[in-house]
Amino acid sequence: MRIPCPYCGLRDAHEFSYLGDAAPQRPDPAAPDAADAFHDYVYLRDNPAGPMRELWYHGAGCRRWLVVDRDTRTHAILGTAFATEARS
């Protein structure tokens, strides 16, 4: 599996570390449902079989966080972007 880093180009997956699903967003700790929302954020996952947006860190390259769109059934990479841009 090779990941096209927007900064470094096509690089071996070995250069990257994986965090997981990019969808969960840190909830508002002041919201009335914060305890439930934090539980879901930390523990529950959609775990899709198919396209998934996920966070990868290019540790052996530009050291930036990426959002990688990848099909979990085939490992085909559908797109990549810097996390700062993809998640803002």
Next chain:
Amino acid sequence: MSSRYSVFSLIANAFSGQKGWTPAWRDAAPRPDYDVLVIGGGGHGLATAYYLAKVHGIRNVAVLEKGTIGSGNAGRNTTIIRSNYLLPGNQPFYEWSMKLWEGLEQDLNYNAMVSQRGVLNLFHSDAQRDAFARRGNSMRLSGADSELIDRDQVRALAPFLNFDHARFPIQGGLLQKRGGTARHDAVVWGYARAADRLGVDIVQNCEVTGFIRENGAVVGVETTRGPVRARKIGLAVAGSTSRLTRLLDLRLPIESHVLTAFVSEGLKPVVPGVVTFGMGHFYVSQSDKGGLVFGGDIDGYNSYAQRGNLPVVEDVCEAAMALMPQLGRLRVLRSWAGLMDMSMDGSPIIDRTPIPGLYLNCGWNYGGFKATPASGWCFAWTLAQDAPHALNAAYRLDRSRTGHMIDEKGVGAQPNLH
């Protein structure tokens, strides 16, 4: 029904051209209605059906398997069985599993090739020795066996290891003599045959594609072979769990990951039991055919592909060379991968769910083969009694909510680190 296997049936068939054997289980077609449906014909699903019939007298049961039984992780794992856990939520469960392994072949009337050849976990530092001493004590508290052995004792057992590695010299090991291996396919076939003999329908090529709901409860499933209804439905589909619970809007503390295993060309006996490296993820045993069976880490990213990537091949081979340099002379014949249900604390779930009629067995990470007997036994209990047994009481679905995590490695809610 298949007849009982014995030395007499072997001899009789030897003299009659082996023509007297009947299929080990019926090729059942799904009936419209059952008391209990078990989804997934891996080791856990088949064991669940067997213990439902045997222990609880519930025989109107079907196991629905989308392919052929044992085509998932049950037929892909590296067959290590052991009960060397640390935490109170885990260790009594795995020790019960070990006890069931010890009587399994007599119970099932099937040769599952259970071989208590010993599991040796090596340590390479003072801190690791202390941690293993503590683990060994915890094992003994549950009634399991464990021995902390020193470097010379390790050398007597496994002289071929690299004792004087510059960074990771071997200081000793934690040995569980009752641990070992079993033949994975035979475990699947043995449970299938024994369940079939008690009246369980084993339905292959029958994929569950949806759920039938009434008043909020699950009362049946849609399958590629038509609808099937039941009073209770237990999921035992390992890495495919989220695919099914998604249909019910039930989100789980589970991610599916890929784990690869390897087998070398056959050798004369060299590795006496199971040996694990303490400073990298690598473990090895030798199959009865002579091949060295080994593996290491999961790839680390979500995957349903049942196919890994080269970085892990490199990692595993590097760890192998550090521990057992002569492995470099061997040819690897095959590698393959399975679909792991990694949980948020590295421990499994055997529980009821918030949805009436639906029961859950998942979260086995890369260690569910050894759990097969106890998992089936406890899941059958939970299904039959509508309550967990004391042995699986800690394996609750809501434990992330209540804070009762069972995190053997202490790495937190990051499935790819367990």
